Amino acid sequence: MYKKYILLLFTCANIVLIIWFWYSSSGDLLSGDNVQLLLGLGRLMGLFAAFFVLFQVMCIARIPWMEKLLSFDRLTYLHHLNGLWLLISLILHPIFLGLSYASTNDISFWQQQYNFLFYGDELVGAFFGLFILVCVAVISISKIRRMMSYEMWYTVHLTVYIAIALAFGHEIELGGDFVGNNIFQAYWYILYVGVFGNLLAYRFIKPVYMWNKHHFVVDHVESENDNVYSLYIRGKNLDSFKVQSGQFAIFRFLDKKRWWKAHPFSFSSAVVDGVLRVTFKDLGDFTHELGTVSSGTSIIIDGPHGNFVTARSTRDTVVCIAGGIGITPVRALIESFDKHKQVILVYSVKSKKDFVFKDEIEKITQERFLKIYYLVSDDTSWEGLKGRVDEQFLNMYIKNIDKADVYMCGPIAMMKGVRASLKKCGASNNHIFFEKFSL
Ligand SMILES: Cc1cc2nc3c(=O)[nH]c(=O)nc-3n(C[C@H](O)[C@H](O)[C@H](O)COP(=O)(O)OP(=O)(O)OC[C@H]3O[C@@H](n4cnc5c(N)ncnc54)[C@H](O)[C@@H]3O)c2cc1C
Missing domain, CATH: 3.40.50.80 (Nucleotide-binding domain of ferredoxin-NADP reductase (FNR) module)
Known part of the structure; x- marks a missing residue:
């Protein structure tokens, strides 16, 4: 019950640390005039935006130790909620800095933004990254999201990684709080390596490792009624593939039609005689065709996930x-x-x-x-x-x-x-x- 507070504590500790690093280099700006205040706040918003992006990635990286602290669906919910904080800090960062620099240089806000854009490679990348992140945040608003197919939405969502890479350069090179502060720089690198290390390990390497270990393949598909089918999955060493009743996994069927899509389904029974079973309803493009998947098709299974289990x-x-x-x-x-x-x-x-x-x-x-x-x-x-x-x-x-x-x-x-x-x-x-x- 108190597990969720561990994650809250961990997140707050990082936020406090970031504020502390920021305050130690930009704290003086707070007692200056409005121009300096805006500069200080603009820097803080930039640090928050970068941190919130990393937090977004952590929430969807399917990291087992995080899922133990907070269930998969709560992490997904947190991902949606944090998206709002991210969007606010992302937008305020260039606004505050633009207002501050425009005033110092005695030019208009838009002239200043134009100057930023052509200041150097890092800022062009940062602006492009900002553009991508704002677009992704907007298409994730549920009403807009429902207007596009899941695959389309997901593909656009993947460009976030490009945005993060583009923005990273300007953080270290131009971020006022990093200049001359090796400890803060080291902490920042550790954050990035930690987050992307976890993402790589659990979202990409682990499913491939499990696939190699268990050789999951489609055994056969059975019809349960007019539009519901059960898909039976065989594999090697399934005794060591620990699924709890009520959990789900994300399935990628490696045939020509489907290898590029991954869909979540719950296990509809305990493992019986070394066979796993999922049951799906024909609801859209993917599930309409899934009944025709051939026996022997390889499957990459990312999971099991979820906390909808008897232990609760x-x-x-x-x-x-x-x-x-x-x-x-x-x-x-x-x-x-x-x-x-x-x-x-x-x-x-x-x-x-x-x-x-x-x-x-x-x-x-x-x-x-x-x-x-x-x-x-x-x-x-x-x-x-x-x-x-x-x-x-x-x-x-x-x-x-x-x-x-x-x-x-x-x-x-x-x-x-x-x-x-x-x-x-x-x-x-x-x-x-x-x-x-x-x-
Ligand atoms: C944790 C979990 C467990 C699930 N368990 C089952 C189950 O046991 N049986 C079952 O029939 N359905 C289950 N679903 C729903 C199933 O994943 C969707 O019905 C299926 O992916 C629809 O795909 P489609 O292309 O056929 O339909 P579409 O019409 O394209 O999609 C219908 C809706 O499904 C969701 N969806 C579509 N594609 C994906 C995707 N790749 N990943 C996540 N969501 C997607 C979207 O919200 C979309 O609006 C589960 C979903 C989740 C999140």
Whole structure:
């Protein structure tokens, strides 16, 4: 529970150190006139912008020690949040410096920006880097992001690395706080090497190493219903590939059509007879074609990731709520909780033909305590429980939800609604665990 504060402490310690380095060289500017004040603040914004960029990279580098401190989805959330701080400091950096230098040189703000641009190679690179970072930040605003395909958005996002490389030169060469301060320079290099070392190790080298070690390949694909398929994966030494029920991984299928795309899917069962299974719904370009992937196709698996796991449960009753394809991690979870726990599954879909794994779920009831509620919202031919998982449903069927751990996975809108209902019924935030199918 206190793990997240370790990361907060680590981040704050770095920020304090940066402010301290900045204050020791630019602190005098604070007691000067407005021109000097702007110069000092402009430098500070530049340092913050560089630090926030590095923090952005750390959040998405899929670093196991960070995922242990804060779960994958929280790191993704932090990545979005930090993007805002980054954007603000990025924009303020050239504005403050421009205003300060323009006043000193007695020219207009825009004339000063023009002069900056042609000052030397480092500043041209920095401006270009700034342009890229601002563009990426803008296309990441959720409304704009939804207007483009994920692949397009992701490809543009990758240019951030070019921006970081372009901006680095001007930080050390021209940054007023670095001049003559070897310790600060050394610290700055360590930050960059640390961040990009972790990125390289965990996002690139580790998946390739795991691929080489386990030789993951597609075994076969099975249809679960009209638009849901299960993909079975074989590999070598899978005993040492430790997956916890409820986790997911990012899959790259190495055939002509797909090698350049990586998509996340949850494992839909524990490893059985040396075979891994993921189950996906045909929702778009990639998943529409994935059912046709050939047996024997090699797969690079980046993972497992995620903290939607049984280990978080501390109570004797566990309520698992799955909406639609959100059943995939939940299916794996329900068979894995300690046998002494009472597990209640609420499985909600739009139409009865959307149910998958019904036979498997029924089979689990023979092996452990598992109470199941199947719920259908938009199908008049369904004769069982109708409606959605709302306050009325929870009050009527799930007793003592305030004493249970709740796991849920489903469409974002459904999870928002269910979460609100759970809280009204007394469930505590610390005992609601969820997996979002979006990064
Ligand atoms: C942690 C996690 C676990 C998931 N587990 C499952 C699962 O078990 N079964 C399942 O059917 N789906 C799962 N998904 C969702 C699945 O990744 C997307 O449905 C799939 O990538 C859609 O790709 P598409 O090109 O077919 O559809 P599109 O129409 O292109 O995309 C639909 C939406 O999926 C997301 N998406 C698309 N491509 C990617 C990508 N490469 N990486 C991340 N998100 C992407 C975007 O938000 C997009 O708006 C999971 C997602 C996450 C984040």
